[in-house]
Amino acid sequence: MTKFRATVSYDGTEFIGFQRQAAGRTVQGELEQAIEKVCGEQVTVIGAGRTDTGVHATGQVIGFAAANWKHGIERLQKAINVNLPFDVAVRDVADADDHFHPRFSAASRTYEYSILVSDVRQPLARRYAWHLEHLPDVDAMNGAADRLIGTHDFAAFGSAPEGGTDTVRTLKQAHWTRDGNRLTFLVESNAFLFRMVRRIVATLVRAGQGKDSAEEIEHVLHSRNPDLAKGAAPACGLCLISVSY
């Protein structure tokens, strides 16, 4: 069996998420269809991060096995891209060893969340950023973000995927930067709970708007009570940018 790993970009706008489902357009479904067409055999694509409806990626990592392909990885990449729709592309393909698993082998995932601040909505930015009318206090957001870094039970900010029960995660980075009217949140964790980044972003923006203090947010974290964390930021601002192994 020949195993491959690949880095994938996609515009999540028109997908109901990464993971194949009984009905609806998914990134996994599009990738499997393209690879099956190219390799002439049934394949299962596994992704490092099961991004939610509307979430984008520039650095999703996938793995798949294809016994029939004999033409090298460069031609494989080109052939898959020709068969993919406009909103998914394979950035690179590499040979993978037998033990490689995109999800279980991953040491950490890094997401970026984008906010655009402007008094009027900007239609050309709207698919890839959360629009806020007023600039939140970025220092307050970072002060609150600092409280989340480290190993914690993040049950207040998300649920374990697929019936899992372990909600302890290790947040390695969580930092906002401002470039003019654009705010970018870079967040890295060994793994993320379902909706975790978007719920953390909503909470940090509340801190930046003076609605909650860093102490209150630390209290929410320690409560492990999902009813205490208020809201989730829109999916359009979120992008999976890299996976480390």
Added chain:
Amino acid sequence: MTKFRATVSYDGTEFIGFQRQAAGRTVQGELEQAIEKVCGEQVTVIGAGRTDTGVHATGQVIGFAAANWKHGIERLQKAINVNLPFDVAVRDVADADDHFHPRFSAASRTYEYSILVSDVRQPLARRYAWHLEHLPDVDAMNGAADRLIGTHDFAAFGSAPEGGTDTVRTLKQAHWTRDGNRLTFLVESNAFLFRMVRRIVATLVRAGQGKDSAEEIEHVLHSRNPDLAKGAAPACGLCLISVSY
């Protein structure tokens, strides 16, 4: 009668163009619906540029008359924006004098055309740029663009809108700049023919790819023969950025 002018942004992806048509989603249609809801009267919105299917705008100028509105321009802008879909926004509203006509009063329109050069498609850039795999020769593109500046019969590059016959236009600016892997074409004319920018872009890219020389392109211009200008660049790269009065 109270007349207003406004600057409008839109993401053209899901529109069949600016101008209202018998069937299909148009920017004019969405604007008229929103303004009618806000002002409680039937209105006709006139745009400075009748952008084509899939073409974007950050600086479209519109005009409309609304006798019933008594609450000032700031509240008018907010109320219209609340009633517009995510892909259209009114950037500003101003009072207009009786003689103002968005199209006939306009002295020039400026468009920007974006190209993204990368060996692999970039899904997150794809809605707003033409993807090319190889970098064309920007100096050659500008050398050819220089030949088009001035007053010419541009019949080879487009047709007069709505049964008009005058195909003479005055191109004031036509220049490519490169920023890393992004090429931007800034083009200003007193007015544009139907498809003119996209046909000029396709022609200039051919020059940048060494397929046509600047002399051949000048020959196409002077021929006034639309069969000689080859192709039109994709609509997604085009954006109406400003209108001068």
